[in-house]
Amino acid sequence: MDTAYGPPSPAPATSRVPVALRAPFAGRTWREFLYLLLSLPVACVMFSYAVAMVSIGAGLLITFLGIPVLAGALIGCRGFGNLERIRARALLELDVEHPEPVRPAKPGMMSWVCAVLKSGASWRHLLYSILHFPWAVFAFVFAVTFWTVAWSLFLYPLWQWTFPAYLDQPGIQLWGNGRGDGLYLDSPPGMAIASGLGLLLVLAGPWLIRGLTHVDRVLVHGLLGPSLLATRVSELETDRGVVVDTAAADLRRIERDLHDGAQARLVSLAMDLGLAKEKLARDPEAAAKMVDEAHGEVKIALQELRDLARGIHPAILTDRGLGPALSALAARCTVPVKVSVDLDHRPAAAIEGIAYFTVSELLQNVSKHARAGSASVDVWRVADRLMVLVSDDGQGGASTETGSGLAGLAERLSAVDGLLVVDSPPGGPTNVTADLPWRA
Template identity: 40%
Template sequence: MSGMAGEQAPGAQPRPKAAKAVAFMIAGFALSLVEFVLIVVGTVVGIATTVIWVGIPILMVTTSMVRSFGDLERRWARKMLGTPLPSAERGPVEGGLLRRWRYHLVDPTTWRDLGYLMLVFPLSVVEFAIGITSVVLLPIAIWVAPWIGWMHGSLALALLGPDRAERLATKAQYLQASRARGVDAAEAERRRIERDLHDGAQQRLVAVAMSLGRAKNKLGHDPVAARELIDEAHADAKLAVSELRDLARGIYPAVLGDRGLDAALSAQAAKCPVPVDVRVDIEPRPPAAVETTAYFIVGETLTNVAKHSGATQAEVKVWRAEEKVIVEITDNGRGGAELRAGGGLGGLADRAATIDGVITVVSPAGGPTVIRADLPCKW
């Protein structure tokens, strides 16, 4: 089963793989050179021949080329750099050629496309030189190329992506959906707590009360039977206390608040039947909401590993990355895990969404399975 990624926050430029970044830098130079030459020549010739009207159709064609090249650059950056660039929204225009051309000239997207195409050519010259050097020096390619690809993708996202109003609207929609999923997750958690109380501790306490009542009635004439009932009530009371303790631990584990995430995850790993290696490096300590979310993501994932994966080894890594905490759980099981609505991993994604976190699942058939959570420390 191929990996499935969770819902991504809008407007985030990922860091591309080194091979794709190098290919983008080398091949992108030829593409940028052709685009730059055609646009500059078309613009210069069109303006120079406007006085004899020949320049008007040349400028029309050049304007169309700018828009087409802009669309091509969006697809190119999306494919090679993973830049989340949506296609440009270009509304239909009625009327003749001059009317449509006038609309294209006043469309801000056209000028943003032109600005990007003019800027990217000198940039592509530098990138081409670095790309050729990266091919020769492999360590440079592995470390430098992804960062150059990230910077180029960020530039493309800024100039070719939606304008500020559209980005804000998209982010608002994302946050609204994230909050809705968080509310659903909280409601599901509330129902689980109610069910555990009703089916567990509450039933135990009712049994305690009934046993004590019966013992009270027998205390005068049958002390032996009364003692047996008191012993039974005592055993039920201890079970009720144990169940309440487990329930409280499921709401917020005391070890997490007292000793932090490293100790809490180590305690979880010790209870897992599959050997688990735990590595935590999250200084400074993140907010309590992030710690709690990370704790439950790891706990649920390790439960799934033990029940369904067939793994013989698992690893939990948690680290800080700027203003995020990254949680990554890996196992060597059979793979095939899916992130789907209503499933266990879907529930983890909903829990992460309460703090604008994102869950990503990569689980090809035959394994290994990698489940990653990106949890922001600021909202």
């Protein structure tokens, strides 16, 4: 197993300026504000297109032309959806995967039209084109009004001179009777109050803008991305690939171990026995000595086969369960290991095997790389999940970054809906938790 231990990555530099003071000037705030500004014209085009095309298609349903027109309308909405995903990725940093493509059952125009009309993703794009319009109008008006008023009040002392110069009044009018009398913000205290109020609004603006764009994130992710079913199918296909690759790697390991170990030893044993057979009549003592050596080779070959069988699926795990199997595994570790297994009954055999080999790899990691003085293994059940915790007091710094042994282990666990969580600060201790389905 590759080492997963090493020096930690340097922590990112933190600014001394509080987040609340930096937010109005942060690039994220202005990118989100630009997103809200662009949403109105984009939503107007999308809404107009969707309503017009669907209305035309619905009106033509009394003829054959209505069906392809509706299909064309849905395809157009999918095109607008692609534009919206690009806009969300660029301005909201929201990366939404493309929805499942249209897959006609067979070649031909009508098959393609039917596939478009049956596609749930196409209708979700149409729904987005309709629902996004009223929200875009509200978000545009609210964001532009609030942000403009906030900055205008905050910077009021800088532009207050424009009122007497161009509007023939001393400042912003708070109250007036229509005959020239009224209350104006033209004195230094009044301008300070206006600027202070503007500052509060400016500081609150980024969070209001973030709240508005959060609704857009939900709409884009929920309506323009792949469905939950399609996402789950994709995950299962990926997990199946991981399982196939793992099984192929295990088969290659078994073949290599057999070829380099027991098979080579048995070939040598057969040759030695052949020579002993030839010398049996001429030199019985030499033949007896060769048979005695062959007997020792047989014992070694049997031990290698037992070790190989233990690596495939240990007999003690099948016969006695996870507790004794992990205790036997801990006894072979180079550091003292305390094992605690609290299970009322045994989980599914496949899950039991995965838990065993997970602990095996983690203890190998502890032996080779952790520089630990002791370790512990705890196994328990929570509802319908099997929890496995392997801890050590070593140097820490374990990571699931790509290329490490823990990354490969995490992929294998995810193939069975499992999860691997690593908590390993520099200097230790290291706690690695495996969360597996029970599946009794």
